[in-house]
Amino acid sequence: MMASHASNDGMVFICAGLTLGAVVTAVASFLLLKKGRQEKAAQANGEAQHAIDDSERWPAGPLSIYFGSQTGTAEGFAKTLAAEGARKGFNTQVVDLEDFNEFQLAEAGKAIFIMATYGEGDPTDNAMAFMDWLKQAGKDASLASTGLRYTAFGLGNRQYEHYNRTGKATHAGLAEAGAELMFEYGEGDDDGTLEDDFEAWKEKMWAAVAPEAEGVPSFEADAAAPPEALLLAELPFALHFLSNAEAAALAPTPEYEAAASTRYYWQGRSATVVVNRELRAWTEDGGSTRHVEVSLDGTDLAYETADNFVVLPENPADAVEALAQAQGYRLDQWFTIEHGSGGDKAAFPTPCTVREALTRYVDVCGVPRKGTVERLAAFAADPAERARLARLVSRGARDEFRAFVTDARRTLAELLTRDFRSARVPLAHLLHAVPHLQPREYTIASSAAAHPRAVHLTVALLREDRGGGRRFHGLCTRHLAALEAPGAPLRALVRASTFRLPADDAVPIILVGPGTGIAPMRALLQERRHRRARGAAILYFGCRSAQRDYLYRAELEAFLADGTLTALRTAFSRDQAAKVYVQDRLREHGAEAWRLLRDGGAHVYVCGGTAMGADVAAAFADVAKDAGGLDDADAKAFMQRLHAEGRYVQELWS
Ligand SMILES: Cc1cc2nc3c(=O)[nH]c(=O)nc-3n(C[C@H](O)[C@H](O)[C@H](O)COP(=O)(O)OP(=O)(O)OC[C@H]3O[C@@H](n4cnc5c(N)ncnc54)[C@H](O)[C@@H]3O)c2cc1C
Ligand SMILES: Cc1cc2nc3c(=O)[nH]c(=O)nc-3n(C[C@H](O)[C@H](O)[C@H](O)COP(=O)(O)O)c2cc1C
Structure with missing residues (x-):
């Protein structure tokens, strides 16, 4: 079914099974590319007539794997299940929930849902519409007579208040809609054990759902198997190298062909960094927080305050170049990607050069999960390296993998250029196996009224000492810090947040924004100054030391001086023997907070780390009890009401 040849010379192509579970066996020729996308689709359909019989090829029948994913993990899990399911005889199809179709689900037979939770216990963007549909489907018992059998796995993080709410809601919703559970719902915790939780769940799931199938062949099980046997069958696309002239003649992939989960590659705009300066007075401990101003001029980007x-x-260019050299990739080589007729969407726009793909689209400088290492491990040529990799990804060596890769923060590029140098991964396999580079969000620290064509960001550089002289640099913060102002380009887009001031400026506001959590508070205060708002506005800001990391000190004091702020409450945790945090300062002023909340209808805004968010929420509940005289149950109900009325808004990240 497949011939393969991976090289960077000229117009060489890889031809593989074009869709994982689809019935088409297509041979893509280079000439086909020139005929345009519609003709290609028509030809692929024509070839489908020669497809071999479904039931012979996929004795276990169809299996749809739906995913709701914000940052790619659930999508990766779905792809893993699809590959494993195909080896067990299922005709698997991975479906981005943004492309959800209720009629297809009704006819799916068997379905697996891999669902991440985002925001404050919310569905991911691509699963919003599906979850709305599911609510109604539950009321109408829409799946009752379809014979649909399902299971679901939730991805969440225990640090968040609503742990795995979307996974649980999916499971409950499908049951209510009348689908039959084929294996128990499972969930994983991204605060430490997510991959292990998933592995343990899927092992039992396959045993229940496909008891007759053989065990899933894996690199761990068969370290001596040639890479082709394990991996080539999984490539769902063909990669074609192009000359410069051919690339120039080819139209870029249009946005309507984009996968929902990576549409941001099409939607990002090139803005310009105009200011990039240090905000901390003292950086000798290695800490650094940058104030970055980005001009939106020349783009169609627009934003609302905060x-x-x-x-x-x-x-980084040096990591990309080192990787390309180690792998024998030519960075200026153009290529394009052709998907089969199985409905797969494009993960990133092509044609592009190898440099562009390695720089913008694949997370080669991220710390890989075990599944990624396993998929690439089979390419190690050196027997000793293969054996070591086989051990590293084996179930018995979880702690070893965690210590060597996860905790040490070894990036994939490091593994391929230093630790396992004999692994030569064909470009198509690298592009398929490695997760896509995810965007990072930053709460805009400026008011759209005061600065309509510029966004201000407050960015804490992420640097972690990982022992043995190893230092991990956060990918995006390093990228941002290195952008020279004025003039460096920055690709970005705007996403709505939940921070909005009350329409009536007389309504009091309580802002809690320690560290970089100050960003939206600065934006809201700029907005209030612009509006000349004069209602009560109290800011709680915290950091380690007034002399070292008090961000925007002069600006905050100026807000106080001109009446934009009516109180500025600071908590410097290390400036005295006993640690003091914003939640402590809030409790100190509990009577005032209670008065503003109960009598004034105050709105509360909280931004920063998840742990701080939980402490601040607990402090507000204490205020309701201590100053308001409520009992536990009433204090809880009071907090819930604030949330429901949109008067307690928080954006937290871990
Ligand atoms: C809504 C929202 C608003 C935000 N606003 C701001 C803001 O205003 N200012 C700000 O500074 N930040 C903000 N953030 C955080 C920001 O988006 C980034 O997460 C942060 O800057 C770090 O990005 P990075 O690419 O530098 O780090 P990354 O490279 O993404 O690393 C992040 C962390 O993950 C760890 N890690 C990496 N790989 C693994 C692995 N395999 N296993 C376990 N751990 C791993 C790293 O050690 C590190 O601690 C916000 C986040 C959200 C969700
Ligand atoms: C901004 C943000 C909000 C999150 N909110 C929640 C939440 O409310 N509940 C939860 O259990 N997990 C939450 N998580 C954790 C994610 O669900 C978890 O990291 C998951 O593995 C992400 O999967 P994905 O990469 O497919 O989007 C949140 C993560 C982020 C970054």
Whole structure:
């Protein structure tokens, strides 16, 4: 079914099974590319007539794997299940929930849902419409007579209040709609054990759902198997190298062909960094927080005060070059990607050069999960390296993998250029196996009224000492810090946030924004100054030391001086023997907070780390009890009402 040859010379192509579970066996020729996308689709359909019989090829029948994913993990899990399911005889199809179709689900037979939770217990963007549909489907019992059998796995993080709410809601919703559970719902915790949780669940799931099938062949099980046997069958696309002239003649992939989960590659715009300066007075401990101003001139981007700026980070040039050299990739080589007729969408726009793909689209400078290493491990040529990799990804060596890769923050590029140098991964396999580079969000620290064509960002550089002299640099913060102002380009888009001032400026506001959580508070205060608002506005800001990391000190004091702020309450955790945090300061002023909340209808805004968010929420509940005299149940109900009325808004990240 497949011939393969991977090289960077000229117009060489890889031809593989074009869709994982689809019935088409297509041979893509280079000439086909020139005929345009519609003709290609028609030809692929024609070839489908020669497809071999479904039931012979996929004895286990169809299996649809739906995913709701914000940052790609659930999507990766779905792809893993699809590959494993295909080896077990299922005709698998991975479906982005943005492309959800209720009629297809009704006829799917068997379905697996891999669902991440985002925001404050919300569905991911691509699953919003599906979850709305599911609510109604539950009321109408829409799946009752379809014979649909399902299971679901939730991805969440225990640090968040609503742990795995979307996974649980999916499971409950499908059951209510009348689908039959074929294996128990499972969930994983991204605060430490997500991959292990998923592995344990899927092992039992396959045993229940496909008891007759053989065990899933894996690199761990058969480290001596040639890479082709394990991996080539999984390539759902063909990669074609192009000359410069051929690339120039080819139209770029249009946005309507984009996968929902990576549409941001099409939507990102090139803005310009105009200011990039240090905000901390003292950086000798290695800490650094940058104030970055980005001009939107020349783009169609627009924002509302305290929206989120979604930055598309890039891998550093030196890492990309080292990887290309080690792998024998030619960085200036153009290529394009052709999908089969199985409905797969494009993960990133092509044609592009190898440099562009490695810089913008694949997360080669991220710390890989075990599944990624396993998929690439089979390419190690050196027997000793293969054996070591086989051990590293084996179930018995979880702690070893965690210590060597996860905790040490070894990036994929490091593994391929230093630790396992004999692994030569054909470009198509690298592009398929490695997760896509995810955008990072930054709460905009400026008011759209005061600065309509510029966004301001407050960016804490992420640097972590990982022992043995190893230092991990956060990908996006390193990228942002290195952008020279004025003039450096930055690819980004805007996403709405939940921070909105009350329409009536007389309504009091309580802002809690320690550290970089100050960003939206600065934006809201700029907005209030612009509006000349004069209602009560109290800001709680916290950091380690007044002399070292008090961000925007002069500006905050100026807000106080001109009446934009009516109180500025600071908590410097390390300036005295006993640690003091914003939640402590809030409790100190509990009577005032209660009065503003109960009598004034105050709105509360909280931004920063998840742990701080939980502490601040607990402090507000204490205020309701201590100052308001409520009992536990009433304090809880009071907090819930604030949330429901949109008067307690928070954006937290871990
Ligand atoms: C709505 C929202 C608003 C935000 N606003 C701001 C803001 O205003 N200012 C700000 O500074 N930040 C903000 N953030 C955080 C920001 O989006 C980034 O997460 C942050 O800047 C770090 O990005 P990075 O690419 O530099 O780090 P990354 O490279 O993404 O690393 C992030 C962390 O993950 C860890 N990590 C990486 N790989 C693994 C692995 N395999 N296993 C376990 N851990 C791993 C790293 O050690 C590190 O601690 C916001 C986040 C959200 C969701
Ligand atoms: C901004 C943000 C909000 C999140 N909110 C929640 C939440 O409310 N509940 C939860 O269980 N997990 C939450 N998570 C954790 C994610 O569900 C978890 O990291 C998951 O693995 C992400 O999967 P994905 O990469 O497919 O989007 C949140 C993560 C982020 C970054």
